[in-house]
Amino acid sequence: MSDEGPELEAQLTEQDYFRPPTDFVGQANVTDPDIYERFDENYPEAFEEYAELLDWDERWDQVLDDSNPPFYEWFVGGELNASYNCIDRHLDERKNQAAFIWEGTDADERETITYQDLYNRVNEMAAVLRGVGVEEDDVVTCHLPMLPALPVTMLSCARIGAPHSEVFAGFSAQALADRIDDADSDVVVTVDGYYRRGEFLNHKEKCDEALEQAESDVDTVLLWSRHDELHEDVEISDDDPYVLVDDLLHEHERERVEPVSRDAEDPLFLMYTSGTTGQPKGCQHRTGGYLSYVTATSKYVLDIKPEDTYWCAADIGWITGHSYIVYGPLSLGTTSVMYEDTPDHPHKGRIWEMAERYDVDIFHTSPTAVRMFMKWGEEYVEDYDFDFRHMTTVGEPIQPEAWLWYYKYIGDEDAVIVDTWWQTETGGHLITNLPALADMKPGSAGKPCPGVQPAIYGDDGEPLEAASGKAGNLVIEKPWPGMLQTVYGNDERFIDEYWRDFSDTDSDDAEDWVYKAGDGAVHGQDGYFRILGRLDDVMNVAGHRLGTMELESAVSEVQDVAEAAVAAREDAEKGEVPDVYVVLREGIEASDEVRDRIITSVEDEIGKFARPANIIFCDDLPKTRSGKIMRRLLENISNDEDLGDTTTLRDPSVAEQIREQVHGD
Ligand code: WT7
Numbered sequence: 001m002s003d004e005g006p007e008l009e010a011q012l013t014e015q016d017y018f019r020p021p022t023d024f025v026g027q028a029n030v031t032d033p034d035i036y037e038r039f040d041e042n043y044p045e046a047f048e049e050y051a052e053l054l055d056w057d058e059r060w061d062q063v064l065d066d067s068n069p070p071f072y073e074w075f076v077g078g079e080l081n082a083s084y085n086c087i088d089r090h091l092d093e094r095k096n097q098a099a100f101i102w103e104g105t106d107a108d109e110r111e112t113i114t115y116q117d118l119y120n121r122v123n124e125m126a127a128v129l130r131g132v133g134v135e136e137d138d139v140v141t142c143h144l145p146m147l148p149a150l151p152v153t154m155l156s157c158a159r160i161g162a163p164h165s166e167v168f169a170g171f172s173a174q175a176l177a178d179r180i181d182d183a184d185s186d187v188v189v190t191v192d193g194y195y196r197r198g199e200f201l202n203h204k205e206k207c208d209e210a211l212e213q214a215e216s217d218v219d220t221v222l223l224w225s226r227h228d229e230l231h232e233d234v235e236i237s238d239d240d241p242y243v244l245v246d247d248l249l250h251e252h253e254r255e256r257v258e259p260v261s262r263d264a265e266d267p268l269f270l271m272y273t274s275g276t277t278g279q280p281k282g283c284q285h286r287t288g289g290y291l292s293y294v295t296a297t298s299k300y301v302l303d304i305k306p307e308d309t310y311w312c313a314a315d316i317g318w319i320t321g322h323s324y325i326v327y328g329p330l331s332l333g334t335t336s337v338m339y340e341d342t343p344d345h346p347h348k349g350r351i352w353e354m355a356e357r358y359d360v361d362i363f364h365t366s367p368t369a370v371r372m373f374m375k376w377g378e379e380y381v382e383d384y385d386f387d388f389r390h391m392t393t394v395g396e397p398i399q400p401e402a403w404l405w406y407y408k409y410i411g412d413e414d415a416v417i418v419d420t421w422w423q424t425e426t427g428g429h430l431i432t433n434l435p436a437l438a439d440m441k442p443g444s445a446g447k448p449c450p451g452v453q454p455a456i457y458g459d460d461g462e463p464l465e466a467a468s469g470k471a472g473n474l475v476i477e478k479p480w481p482g483m484l485q486t487v488y489g490n491d492e493r494f495i496d497e498y499w500r501d502f503s504d505t506d507s508d509d510a511e512d513w514v515y516k517a518g519d520g521a522v523h524g525q526d527g528y529f530r531i532l533g534r535l536d537d538v539m540n541v542a543g544h545r546l547g548t549m550e551l552e553s554a555v556s557e558v559q560d561v562a563e564a565a566v567a568a569r570e571d572a573e574k575g576e577v578p579d580v581y582v583v584l585r586e587g588i589e590a591s592d593e594v595r596d597r598i599i600t601s602v603e604d605e606i607g608k609f610a611r612p613a614n615i616i617f618c619d620d621l622p623k624t625r626s627g628k629i630m631r632r633l634l635e636n637i638s639n640d641e642d643l644g645d646t647t648t649l650r651d652p653s654v655a656e657q658i659r660e661q662v663h664g665d
Contacts, residue, residue: 015400017439018407020416024389026436028300035300035434039450046451047074047481050296051288054331055089056080057261060288064479066510070499071486072479073265074289081259082268082291083122083159086330088259090115094306098335101309101358102148105195105341107350113148115333118155120254121148125156127252128245132220134187136161136260139270141185143176143207145169145194146340149224149245150316151326153189158268158287161260165270165282168317169194171607173209175280179272180214182282183488189245191224193231197345200226202233204242211241222248264288270488271319273424274547275497276537282488283319283424290427291327293482297428297449298328301418302362303390303435311337312364312392313351318544319424320394323482324364328428343369348380355386362390363410366543367398370406371573378409388415390435394422395543396575397531403442421445421531423517424545425498427482430454431529444528453477456523457502457514467525471532474521475502475514483515537631539568539576546578546610548631554605555580555612558597560588565621567634569613577613579638581658583621590617614638616662622655624648630655637662 028035039046044064051060060078087099095116102111113121134140140157142164144150150166157164165183167176180188190207193200204223211218223236224245236242262268268287272280298304302324310329314320329336337358343351351373355363370393373381391411393403398419407417417440420432431454433439433446440446448454456464456472464472487494495505497516504512520532534540537548548566555564563583568576580598584590595615602610622630625648633655636643640663646652 015442017441020436021414024416024436026303028434029437035450050292051075053295054085069510069513074481075264078264078288079261083155084259087119090333100336100338102338121152122155123256124249124252125152126159126257127255128248134162138162139183139185140164140187141180142166142189159259161262163267163269170609172604173206174605176210177213181216186219188218189222192234193226195341202231204234262287271424274545278549278553283484284486284488286485289481293428294323294328295331301429304332304334306333308361309335309358310362311360323428348376352381352384356384363388364392366395368542370402374405381409391415391417394420396540400442419445425484444530446528452480467523469525471522474517474519542574554602557601560584560594565629567638569638579614580612581616581634618658620654623650625650
């Protein structure tokens with residue numbers, strides 16, 4: 001970091017500020033313009049305001065127990081149920097308001113699910129889960145795409161106190177098997193098929209393969225069906241563990257399942273994410289702190305009101321969808337739009353067509369999507385009549401150019417934009433301006449959320465001066481309610497990945513424990529944080545996190561590969577894409593066939609979304625004298641940057657050769 005710092009800073013050009021429209025009155029500033037001071041002066045008690053947005057069966061008696069860092073406990077002694085908070089408590093006031101308006105691949109296929117419908121479906125599905133033996137604290141692994149069945153299943157798990165572990169539908173069979181094994185799930189929930197660009201995919205076959213690959217014995221697979229009839233290639237025989245959800249729902253028709261009172265610290269769900277090793281980590285999120293935090297940030301950052309129509313165009317299979325499609329918005333009782341297929345299907349105006357049809361007020365997407373819309377051109381937008389009050393970006397740094405396009409063509413220069421920085425681990429937003437409480441600055445996430453204390457540390461572990469304008473490691477100095485509890489089943493890894501680098505791990509004083517985000521950032525003189533990207537061996541492809549080690553191990557699965565290293569290459573659309581540098585075994589010639597096998601292996605081990613952009617066959621990889629692969633140099637080569645100092649290499653000519661091979665000079 002230290003040698004890269006000045007270089008990164010040089011790339012930053014100061015941006016102008018944009019004033020939020022004067023008629024925008026966000027809920028944060030309506031309720032209290034002193035929100036920041038209140039949280040600063042009254043930490044951690046101020047977070048009670050967040051918890052008070054929920055209905056509790058038992059009120060907490062302590063806001064934060066930090067006596068055993070980093071295993072913090074929030075709202076200690078409190079009891080609540082997440083499904084009750086997202087559904088039941090809204091029935092008195094708005095049982096027949098839409099919770100979700102869902103559209104299938106075909107725009108004629110629409111479903112409006114009211115809060116009453118959701119209540120009925122979740123109760124029945126909760127009865128189904130109980131009926132197949134799911135008990136409180138059993139982890140249920142789900143592998144569901146963007147169908148109503150997904151939030152219904154998650155909330156049904158929450159109702160009976162069974163943590164869910166949803167695996168993004170685009171993940172491969174092997175990735176699903178790994179997650180089933182890590183969570184030791186007896187019950188898996190999937191669907192026969194879903195649509196991608198209009199094509200009806202057989203999704204069950206991934207689960208079939210996963211069951212073969214998994215070590216755990218899965219007792220039951222609950223199979224939802226996309227249509228009345230199953231996908232034509234899907235069959236179920238008597239001796240396999242599949243059971244049709246529709247049949248069971250029928251058996252449990254009109255049943256009611258009391259929401260189970262969960263301790264605030266009981267886990268609500270697991271979400272696996274890539275880290276710096278080959279094995280994904282199960283980020284474990286608690287019930288009380290998490291739900292309080294996502295509800296409050298949905299209200300104050302996303303400015304969601306129950307009467308709004310809100311659309312977060314992410315996939316529920318990632319954390320964004322968990323926090324800001326399912327738990328936060330439903331807990332506030334709003335109406336959300338959900339869409340099954342891709343934004344370019346059947347035409348590149350589909351998103352805006354839907355925005356017009358449902359008169360969406362609040363829109364939420366990623367910089368990758370914005371860059372894609374920008375590439376397609378504003379002509380796809382201009383045909384439609386919609387008017388967003390508020391827009392969000394999330395997942396990667398947004399280039400000022402893309403921000404300005406979003407502001408102008410999607411927001412019509414009168415919507416507020418929030419650039420929200422957070423992570424799977426943080427549960428909810430940590431750095432973003434509260435809408436209308438601070439000016440917008442393209443490319444900067446902005447100020448910390450109330451009560452959140454980010455800082456920039458040097459590689460030596462020392463904090464840089466606040467607002468120094470220098471690049472460094474982004475850390476969070478104080479705990480917050482949405483933070484992960486641990487890495488599922490692996491407290492040691494939790495400490496190693498997030499705390500060890502910047503904490504005094506021998507201390508039991510919470511002040512000595514500092515959370516490492518893994519990102520580089522600059523804290524500007526104006527107090528705004530600008531996120532530069534990952535500093536560890538994790539890349540961000542189209543807003544999806546991918547671990548270098550996971551990719552490398554998938555590539556190394558191919559027999560002919562002796563050694564592989566992955567480097568992140570900057571990409572105008574996807575942010576970053578993986579380049580794979582491969583050394584083949586003695587006697588093996590580079591060929592299209594080997595290349596295909598490498599691609600197939602990545603798709604099989606992780607998923608199609610992780611496909612390498614380039615595969616570069618080389619004779620050797622650049623290594624230090626101790627034999628460590630220097631990925632930084634490969635990254636320089638991929639991005640056509642100067643190689644810098646190569647004198648510490650075992651053989652400096654190796655990097656130079658690869659550079660010539662790639663760039664031809
Ligand atoms: C990583 C977390 C948070 C939900 C989606 C991604 C990057 C996230 C921003 C932003 C710049 C961002 C960071 C972070 N990131 N939001 N607004 N500006 N970078 O969740 O898969 O856990 O990835 O995404 O690098 O560490 P995730």
